[in-house]
Amino acid sequence: MGPQLNVSLCGELLNLEKLVVEKSASVEHWLRDSFNKNTPPFYSSVDLRNACFKLAPVDTNLFPAGFNNLGEKDLACTVQAFMTSVEKRCPDVENVLLIPENHTRNKYYLESLGNLFSILSNAGLTVRVGSINPELTQDLLIEYKNISSEKASFTIEPLLYSDGKLKLKGFDADLIVINNDFSSGIPPLLKKVKSQVIMPALDSSWTFRRKSNHFAKYNQVAKEFCEFLGADDWLINPMFEHCKKINFRNRQGEDCLNDHVSDLLKKIQMKYKNCEINKKPFVVVKADSGTYGMGVMTIRDASEIKNLNRRQRNKMSKIKEGVEVSDVLIQEGVYSFETFVNSGKEFVAEPVVYVVDRYVVGGFYRVHSERGLDENLNAPGMQFYPLPFENGCQFPALSKDPNSTTNRLYFYGVIARLAAIAASKEKIDN
Amino acid sequence: MGPQLNVSLCGELLNLEKLVVEKSASVEHWLRDSFNKNTPPFYSSVDLRNACFKLAPVDTNLFPAGFNNLGEKDLACTVQAFMTSVEKRCPDVENVLLIPENHTRNKYYLESLGNLFSILSNAGLTVRVGSINPELTQDLLIEYKNISSEKASFTIEPLLYSDGKLKLKGFDADLIVINNDFSSGIPPLLKKVKSQVIMPALDSSWTFRRKSNHFAKYNQVAKEFCEFLGADDWLINPMFEHCKKINFRNRQGEDCLNDHVSDLLKKIQMKYKNCEINKKPFVVVKADSGTYGMGVMTIRDASEIKNLNRRQRNKMSKIKEGVEVSDVLIQEGVYSFETFVNSGKEFVAEPVVYVVDRYVVGGFYRVHSERGLDENLNAPGMQFYPLPFENGCQFPALSKDPNSTTNRLYFYGVIARLAAIAASKEKIDN
Structure with a gap:
């Protein structure tokens, strides 16, 4: 038998999936309605955990990366979703300036960026890439392999500022698309932009965004959705606690952390x-504005907090771009019981779903051989193997069989859209 | 060598395709702008002819049929396009009544209807099918094979009228989707509908619609598009003339027809x-509100008009549902030089492109073995072989090579969208 994915849902979760598949028209109606209340994120990727x-x-x-991991079959829908997004938000736009992350040596990120560049171009935009990194002072030609395995290239150019706009040499854009989460703050040049549309809005960058706020909104959305279907929201809703003013290096806030971890483990x-x-419960402690899998640790017993060694405390104290961690999210750990079996060996597989505007456009599994079932796969330097979803996750199978892959992926797409709806509600109270 | 499609563009048309592919971002911007001026058709299919x-x-x-001929890979984009269409037009709708053609014995039409039913369902709607045919008095279960070659079924139910609405037993819909072109007039029951949205609007049915009006609008759109690109619009624009008050049976209006055919052939x-x-020029004479390939003839010399025999005149005098022909369109004939070669034999292949709202979602070739290169393939009882497009036609290839299949299909998608824009302008002056 060739490589295959192993997962089966059980108990109440299986019933919920059945319900979602059987009532897909009502579910879609509910989602349509919710997306109409707040503008969905320009684009998003949602990491899921399936504990069965x-x-x-x-x-x-x-500010998703990983566009290089989508399947070739997902391309047309992704392009179409960006077309819709542009038509709704800024139909007059033709020229687009794409601002990427500053690290220009990560081959995987550059492949993702190249594919994003090509997807936006195919959506009918003239796209050029400009780096906000002041160290980039001349054009940088990037060659990469696109989703269709063709050799392609794009150029990263230095940005210029004039007339309230960010420009490139000989290129004046109406729209700036950001693919940089600005963990360490909004660059001054970008703050000075006056006469260009910026998408996503800068308040969704990690400069301002907090995971605890996202999951508070997700908690509301999941509760409403499950109430609508008559199901227990815990099935799709990770519990969480929140600690402020933590300093891992000098052990400030350790008691707060200890108490919350202990409480959550009990719950x-x-x-x-x-x-x-x-199963043994566990929690995941995460920097509240962290990303890239940095500033994340798995805790199985509250006593571990007091016993963190210097290396572990150092590791938790900083996230991307050296930003100091002070607020943390303590999230219910959700086991990854989805596995990919190849040549008799079993690897943990974690689904990532891509949502553009309100549309699920595709996704892939992070397949990892080394890591345990309760650890964080999105770790720095991780070597995962991306495995595009077998099907689109746009709609359920003709058969209502809850064990069909198509139906499970559709269910993933529904949960991912709940997360996108939560994200669309984040800014309202801020 | 296996089956393959043979076509190459030449001369100015090849240059135009090159231009469209190279300037695809500007072309898409132009299309976006044009679609924003008038609401695009709910759905459409566009028959193209490629004379190289x-x-x-x-x-x-x-009111397109042929959804059964789309490729499986086109499904996700088609569903997504209908989602967008519904969100924009009637986001609150959940229940949909689908009204099909009256002929319930055409296996191919029923397969198309089944696939349309399934596509609309997957777009997040609760769909049921109700026939306006008064002869249908009880439920009719239809089994069919869907695009993914699965056995599926749906039921055609008799319609009921009450409270200003068309209903089914136990089913109250907010939206009526019409898949019947009403060649012989709008059924009285449908005229009485007061509190339901009807899509497409009834004024786009063949009761009101005229091919001559469509091609007059297309003429404008093609001219604007080609002016924008600096090309001769004749490359994509069929010339036409128009005769009213024709009666083929008693030879009324024969002179008018003769003169116009003669003029057009000279042009x-x-x-x-x-x-x-x-090449030898030819024209195609078509009933101005005809469909289904009925009331169509190919003329190579004006003298043929006077020499039509009784059988030919009878054939031209009636279209679908026995409607008498009185107005005709005389259209420049466009050769079909696109062929499908299989086992050394060459078959004419005519592309049909599907557009949902403003999105090209896919298409197929009508491959026909018997017919000449200058004859109408959409003839009653024709036995064509549907061949889904190899690629989506949403975007051009990475290579700008004008001979790449992907680029040719993208070009087809652009031309089809020009026709959809023309259709969106039809109602304005009526």
Whole structure:
């Protein structure tokens, strides 16, 4: 038997998937309605964890990379979704300036950027790439392999500022598309932009965004959705706590962290007991504005907090671009019981779903051989193997069989859209 | 060598395709702008003819069948396009009543209807099918094979009228989707509908619609598009004339027809001469509100008009549902030089492109073995072989090579969208 994915849902979660598949028209109507209340994110990728008894988003990225990991079959829908997004937000735009992350040596990121460049171009835009990194002072030609395995290239150019606009030499754009989460703050040049549309809006960057706010909104959305379907929202909703003013290096806030971890572990234990789940609870402590899998640790017992060694505390104290961690999210750990079996070996597989505007456009699995079922796969330098979804996850199968791959991926697409709806609600109270 | 499609563009048309591919971002911007001026048709299919030196739409259907002929890979984009269409037009709708053609014995039509039913369902709607045919008095279960070759089924139910609405037993819809071109008039029951949205609007049915009006609008759109690109619009624009008050049976209006055919043949001859095209011109005479390939004939010499025998005159005098022909369109004939070669035999292949709202979602070739290169393939009882497009036609290839299949199909998609824009302008002056 060739490589295959192993997962089966069980208990109440299986019933919920059945319900979502059977009532897909009502579910879509509910989603349509919710997306109409707030403008969906320009684009997003949602990391899911499937524990068979629980399926939940654990991170929602509003400046997604990984476009190189989508399947070739996903391309047309992705392009079409960006077309719709542009038509709705800024139909007059033709020229687009794409501002990427500053690190220009990560081959995988550059492949993602190249594919994003090509997708936006195919959506009917004239796209050029300009780096906000002041160290980039001359054109940089990037060669990459696109999703269709063709050799392609694009150029990263230095940015110029004039007349309230960010420009490139000989190129004046109406729209700036950001693919940089600005963990370490909005660059001054970008703040000076007056007469260009910027998407996504800068308040969705990690300069301002907080995971705890996202999951508070997700908690609302998941509750509303499950109330609508008559299901327990815990099945798709990770519990969480929140600690402020933590300093891992000098152990400030350790008690707060200890108490919240302890509380959350107890809550999970109680839920597991009620649902007759015979697993050990764990929590994941994450920097509240962190990304790239930095500033993340798995805790199985509150005592581990006091016993962190210097290396572990250092690791938790900084995230991307050297930003100091002070607020943390303590999130219910959701096991990854989805695995990819190849030549008799079993690898953890974590789904990532891409949502453009309100449309699920595709996704892939991060397949990892080394890591345990309760650890974070999005770790720096991780070597995962991307495995594009077998099907689109836009709609359910003709058969209502809840074990069909198509139906499971559709269910993933629904959960990912709930996360996108949550993201669309983040800014309102801020 | 296996089956393959043979076509190459030449001369000015090849240059135009090159231009469209190279300037695709500007072309898309132009299309976006044009679609924003008038609401695009809910759905449409556009029949194209490729003569290598000219590529033009010859018919634009606003109640398309043939959904069974799309490729499986086109499904996700088609569903997504209908989602967008519904969100824009009637976001609150959940229940949809689909009203099909009255003939319930045409296996191919029922396969198309089944696939349309399934596509609309997957777009997040609760769809049921109700026939306006008073002869249908009880539920009719239809089994069919869907695009993914799965066995599927749907039921055609008799319609009920109450409270200003068309309903089914136990089913109250907010939206009526029409897949019937109403060649013989709008059914009285449908005219009485007061509190339901009807899409497409009834004024786009053949009760009101005229091919001559469509091609007059297409003429404007093609001219604007070609002016924008600096090309001769004849390359994509079929010339036409128009005769009213024709009666084929009693030879009324024969002189008018004769003169216009003669004029048009001369115009084509002159154009061929200027472009050094060594082909015999021909025209196609079509009922102005006809469809289904009925009431269509190919004329190579004006004298043929006077020499029509009784059988030919009878054939031209009636279209679908026995409607008498009185107005005709005399359209420049566009050769079909695109062929499909299989086992050394060459078959004429005519592209049909599907557009949902403003999105090209896919298409197929009608491959026909018997018919000549200058005859109408959409003939009653025709046995064509549908061949789904190899690629989507949403965007050009990475290579700008004008001979790449992807680029040719993208060009087809652009021309089809010009026809959809023309259709969106039809109602304005009526």
